[in-house]
Amino acid sequence: MTPLPQKTAWIQKEIDALKAAGLYNHIRIIDSPMDARVTIDGRSLLNFCANNYLGLANHPRIRAAAQKAIDEYGIGPGAVRTIAGTMSLHIELENRLAAFKKAEACISFQSGFAANLATIPAIVGRDDVIFSDELNHASIIDGCRLSRARVVRYAHNDMDDLARQIEATPEYGRRMIISDGVFSMDGDIAPLDKIVAVAEKYDIITMVDDAHGEGVLGTGGRGIVDHFGLHGRVDIEIGTLSKAFGVVGGLVAGRAEIIEWLRQRGRPFLFSSAMTVPDVAACLEAVNILSDSxxxxxxxxxxxxxxxxxxxxxxxxxxxxxxPIVPVMLGEAPLAQQFSRRLFEEGVFAMAIGFPTVPQGKARVRVMNSAAHSSTDIEQALEIFGEVGRELGVV
Ligand SMILES: Cc1ncc(COP(=O)(O)O)c(C=O)c1O
Incomplete structure (x- = not known):
């Protein structure tokens, strides 16, 4: 083997340390569509990993819509939208999403991650302050860092602590409260009605990232704002098209002037190309499916x-x-990895999640339920979970 260059030798050491601690990401290779079952290493496994909540990732109507759009518009958007112009399809998707979510306007991004990186620094900057739930998603944390605003973390879903932190931090310019809608590792829901009440009391901008609520919460999957009946009272709603919608992409919904501002100042909008044609057409069909029933x-x-x-x-x-997120709490990361490996051997694909995605000592196998599963799939999965749980002394 060629010796590693001195200047990057630390990287291999870090990787070896991750492996020793049971924290190394082993990425499985899937040779089939993303569906209730997936093919891995030549075997068909029950899939309880994907965020494919509604089974749209391989839905015949979505596939057909993407194929038709390719025939009409090709694949790529050509460049960023402010330079090469924007396709009518993207505008149609944004208008449909705004109507679906009962928001004034909507803008799409390449991913939910990009939507957070675009939005937070466009709204707050160096002289401002963000109140952020301590368990917020990495893309919110990174968006906050990019903004250079002061970040004040409040205890998870703790409204008394939020109010206390606001009272103790009075001297800033603009203020924003940011929370995940559904917390992806535990599956709990932010008390958005209470967050809005606090925000209204102190006149603070509210932003919720509804990545795991989009297509899941609210009437027909209209999201967390609909779930709590807060239309018009949450300033900024971030969403993703990469989970329940079964495709890839991000969105921001809110008042027209905020969305217009993101077209002028959202850096991933200004400096990165838009979603591709088949992605947009597939998302449009997902909105149709959700609107139909x-x-x-x-x-x-x-x-x-x-x-x-x-x-x-x-x-x-x-x-x-x-x-529908079910964390199977196992404690230490090596046990979670062993549990996931045994499930895999028995025919269930469900990933172990450890530090730094969740705190040390709170490793788990996270189960993602889906409308794609049949009752037989669920029965079989439960049987296998029971067997593995008993074998490893967990139940
Ligand atoms: C709360 C939250 N925001 C944003 C994202 C990123 O979404 P995307 O995969 O569309 O980039 C995720 C995905 O894990 C998420 O859970």
């Missing part, structure tokens, strides 16, 4: 209920999720 959203919640109740009966600790 609540069937998939209803099935998702029903599946999640059956799975969670089954896990509780088996004796697993599944935390305090209020959504």
């Amino acid at each position: 609540t069937e998939l959203v209803d099935r998702l919640w029903n599946n999640a209920k059956i799975f969670s109740e089954g896990m509780a009966q088996l004796g697993f600790d599944t935390g305090h999720s209020a959504t």
